Structures are given as C-alpha cells and as structure tokens.
Amino acid sequence: xxxxxxxxxxxxxxxxxxxxxxxxxxxxxxxxxxxxxxxxxxxxxxxxxxxxxxxxxxxxxxxxxxxxxxxxxxxxxxxxxxxxxxxxxxxxxxxxxxxxxxxxxxxxxxxxxxxxxxxxxxxxxxxxxxxxxxxxxxxxxxxxxxxxxxxxxxxxxxxxxxxxxxxxxxxxxxxxxxxxxxxxxxxxxxxxxxxxxxxxxxxxxxxxxxxxxxxxxxxxxxxxxxxxxxxxxxxxxxxxxxxxxxxxxxxxxxxxxxxxxxxxxxxxxxxxxxxxxxxxxxxxxxxxxxxxxxxxxxxxxxxxxxxxxxxxxxxxxxxxxxxxxxxxxxxxxxxxxxxxxxxxxxxxxxxxxxxxxxxxxxxxxxxxxxxxxxxxxxxxxxx
Numbered sequence: 001x002x003x004x005x006x007x008x009x010x011x012x013x014x015x016x017x018x019x020x021x022x023x024x025x026x027x028x029x030x031x032x033x034x035x036x037x038x039x040x041x042x043x044x045x046x047x048x049x050x051x052x053x054x055x056x057x058x059x060x061x062x063x064x065x066x067x068x069x070x071x072x073x074x075x076x077x078x079x080x081x082x083x084x085x086x087x088x089x090x091x092x093x094x095x096x097x098x099x100x101x102x103x104x105x106x107x108x109x110x111x112x113x114x115x116x117x118x119x120x121x122x123x124x125x126x127x128x129x130x131x132x133x134x135x136x137x138x139x140x141x142x143x144x145x146x147x148x149x150x151x152x153x154x155x156x157x158x159x160x161x162x163x164x165x166x167x168x169x170x171x172x173x174x175x176x177x178x179x180x181x182x183x184x185x186x187x188x189x190x191x192x193x194x195x196x197x198x199x200x201x202x203x204x205x206x207x208x209x210x211x212x213x214x215x216x217x218x219x220x221x222x223x224x225x226x227x228x229x230x231x232x233x234x235x236x237x238x239x240x241x242x243x244x245x246x247x248x249x250x251x252x253x254x255x256x257x258x259x260x261x262x263x264x265x266x267x268x269x270x271x272x273x274x275x276x277x278x279x280x281x282x283x284x285x286x287x288x289x290x291x292x293x294x295x296x297x298x299x300x301x302x303x304x305x306x307x308x309x310x311x312x313x314x315x316x317x318x319x320x321x322x323x324x325x326x327x328x329x330x331x332x333x334x335x336x337x338x339x340x341x342x343x344x345x346x347x348x349x350x351x352x353x354x355x356x357x358x359x360x361x362x363x364x365x366x367x368x369x370x371x372x373x374x375x376x377x378x379x380x381x382x383x
Contacts, residue, residue: 004317005363009203009295010152010180010354011321015246016205022249023207026242034239035230044241051248055212058255059197060188067213067231068244072179072200073103075213076146078224078235079175079196080107084116084143085222087173091141095172097121097129098339099151104177105335108146121147125340126287127156131166138170145172149181149197153336153352154286155296157185164193173219179203179211183254184262184293189214201243205356206250210243261357265294268355268364272297275368279375285342285350295355300337300346304378309351312374318367321352 006014026047034044048068056063069075084094096108098120108118119137121129129147138145145167150157160176167174175196178187182199189197196219200211215221215234227236269292276282281302286292301309306322313320322334337347353367 004319005359005367006319007353007355007359007363007367008319008321009356010352012202012208013205013356014358015202015207016250016253018253019206019246019249023242023246026245030241034241035228047241047245047248048239051244051251054248054251054255055199055214058182058187058251059214060190061214062217064232065215065217067215067234068239069211069213069235070209070240071202071211072101072177072198074224075198075200075211076101076103076175076177076179077107078213078221079198079215080104080144080146081111082221082224083173083175083196083219084111086220087143090143091139092116093119093139093142095119095121095134095137095142095145095147097123097147099123099127099153099156099336100146100148101152101177101179104146104148123156123339126291127151127154127336127340128287128291129158129163131159131162134163135166135170138166138172140171142170142172144175146175146177148177148179149185149187150178150293151286151336152180153334154298154340155180155293156286157181157291157293160185160187160192160194167195168193180293183258184295189216195219201247201250204250204254207243207246210240210247212247257357262294265355265357268359268361269294269297271361272353272355272364272367273299275364276371278368279372281375283342283346285337285340285346293354297353297355298337298350299353300342300350301375302345302349304349304375306348306350308378309349309371309374312378313351313370316370316374318370321354322350 030043032041034041052063052066055066123129147163164174173195176194178197179200183204195216197214202208225236230236276299283300285298333347
C-alpha cells in the first residue's frame with residue numbers, strides 16, 4: 001500500500017476503501033441538501049439516519065441523542081461550553097484532569113478567563129485518577145465533570161463506569177472525550193451514566209472533518225453554532241452528508257471487526273513494547289496491563305532527543321510521533337508525561353507509536369531494529 005511504515009494512528013488513520021466507496025455517490029449523484037423538502041433529498045436524510053442508528057447502537061444510546069459535528073474538537077467544545085452556558089444557574093465550577101487533550105484543556109482555559117473555576121485532578125504514574133479525589137472535588141456548584149475515556153498519548157483507559165456513578169450520585173453532568181476510545185473500549189452510555197460523549201471518524205478509519213456528540217435527552221445545553229435549524233435545531237450548518245455516510249460505514253466495519261482487531265492489536269503492541277524495552281536506557285510510559293489501549297506504545301529513551309529520533313525514523317521510512325499531533329512542532333514538553341511524573345531526561349527522549357489493523361508483524365520487527373539503530377547512533381553523536 002505504501003513504501004513506509006505508518007505508526008501514528010492516534011493522529012489519524014487510513015480511510016478504509018469501503019468507506020470511500022460508500023461516500024462517493026453522495027459527492028456525485030446524491031448531492032442534494034438534506035434540509036430540502038423535495039424527494040431528491042429523502043435518500044440523504046435516510047443515509048444520515050442510518051449513521052445515527054449505528055452510532056447509537058455502538059454506545060447503547062438512543063439515535064435521537066446523536067448529533068453530527070465537524071469532528072472531535074467541535075464536539076468537545078460544544079459539550080463543555082454548551083452545558084455550562086445552558087446551566088449557569090447551577091453553578092460555575094467544573095472538574096477535569098491534567099492529562100486531557102488540548103481540545104478539552106483549551107476550552108476549560110477559555111471558560112476560566114470568563115470567571116469559571118476548574119479543578120484539575122492529579123493522576124498517578126499510570127495516568128489513573130483517584131476516585132476518592134474526584135468525589136471530594138465535586139461540589140454543589142459543580143456543573144460538569146469532563147474526563148477522557150482513554151488518553152491519546154499514553155493510552156490509559158479511565159474507569160468510566162465508576163466516574164459516571166460518582167457524577168450521577170453527586171449531581172454533576174459527565175462528559176467524556178472518547179475520540180481515542182471508540183471501538184477500542186466497550187462503552188455503554190446508560191450503564192456508565194455518561195451524559196455527553198465526543199467522537200471523531202478519522203480515528204477509526206473514517207473520513208476527516210466529521211464526528212458526533214452524544215447528548216443525553218433532557219439536558220439543557222446552549223448551541224455552539226447558530227444560523228439554521230439543522231440537527232433538530234441544535235447545530236446549524238448544512239450537514240456533511242458524504243462524511244456522515246462514511247462515518248456510518250466506518251462504524252459498521254468497526255463493530256464487525258472490533259473483537260478480532262483489538263486482540264490482534266494487543267499482540268502487536270506487546271511485541272513492539274517487548275522489543276523496544278530491550279534497548280538499554282528505555283522505559284514504558286503509562287500503564288503496563290489491561291488498562292491501556294490495545295494499539296498504544298509510549299516509550300522513552302535516555303540520552304537522546306525525541307525530535308531527532310523522529311526525523312531519523314522518518315528518513316528510514318517509519319512514521320511515529322513524540323506526542324499529540326495537535327502539539328507537533330511545539331517545543332513544550334508533553335503535559336501528560338509531566339503529569340505522570342516522567343523525569344525530564346526521559347520526556348525529552350519520548351516516542352509514541354500507535355498501531356492500526358493494517359500493521360503487520362514484520363513491520364513491528366523492522367521498527368524495533370530501526371529504533372535500536374537510531375537510538376545507538378544518536379547516543380554516540382551526543383557523547
């Protein structure tokens with residue numbers, strides 16, 4: 001398929017060919033505006049309904065509670081800002097963690113500038129929160145708790161069911177950023193008492209520029225985008241029908257493959273982790289057991305620079321990351337690695353490898369050997 005090894009699937013994934021095939025008619029033949037009243041638009045409305053249905057089935061939700069967005073960042077911003085603006089009478093306090101994606105952290109910083117108060121929970125060396133600390137942080141004026149389902153850098157899977165129970169018992173709404181978790185983590189919004197959930201299609205082999213927000217019925221929330229009556233009056237703008245269709249197809253494929261895929265990814269992850277940890281001066285960042293995404297390996301090497309490693313791996317045809325794609329090129333150290341207490345020397349030499357169903361065992365072995373060569377070479381240069 002390519003002449004390189006792609007191991008940055010937390011940033012984006014290869015779009016399945018069947019997804020592209022499903023989308024094509026909605027660019028060329030079925031191009032009508034779904035808000036129009038004539039018969040030409042009916043198929044587009046039906047196509048969007050099918051995607052709404054499959055997304056709801058995956059999450060144990062009601063289809064009417066699925067709202068389409070331009071992606072995860074919009075869904076996260078809508079959930080956080082929309083619920084606090086819609087429930088100002090309840091209070092002006094929010095709770096989150098120090099390892100959230102920047103879409104969450106920057107939305108919270110925006111609200112702090114408007115006088116809202118945010119409590120940021122610390123995490124342990126694996127990226128897990130203390131549930132008793134969460135209970136203590138929630139106050140009578142706490143409007144929202146926003147805690148991700150799985151971390152994009154170190155792969156930590158958070159205990160959604162326990163978090164949801166605490167939030168429900170203490171009267172706070174619960175939003176989870178599930179952008180990295182959809183398809184990799186079992187989620188039931190009813191069982192887990194999740195009020196808002198954000199997702200993005202291009203993280204599970206769908207198209208870029210489309211996602212969805214699960215929004216529990218009955219919760220008052222302010223609109224983020226105004227201008228029309230689309231999405232049942234909640235989100236204005238002509239819907240990206242082709243993208244929505246593609247997301248639906250990607251979700252169908254994901255549901256059919258997820259058990260076998262996750263088992264295979266776990267095996268490849270363990271193979272890659274074991275091989276990389278044989279390199280002297282290496283350490284795995286994040287959890288070591290079942291509470292880790294099946295495709296995530298975040299590893300650090302002492303005495304080397306992560307950006308230099310990435311460039312040399314790129315030259316060798318291996319594409320990885322030093323952290324979140326949203327911070328690529330930034331000189332700031334990873335806030336996630338800082339939060340879990342990784343020493344500065346190891347933060348500087350960190351790499352994130354994220355696998356997909358398209359990766360093979362021989363690619364993992366080549367990656368291990370290439371990383372070993374590059375690390376050794378960089379250490380010699382640095383002496």
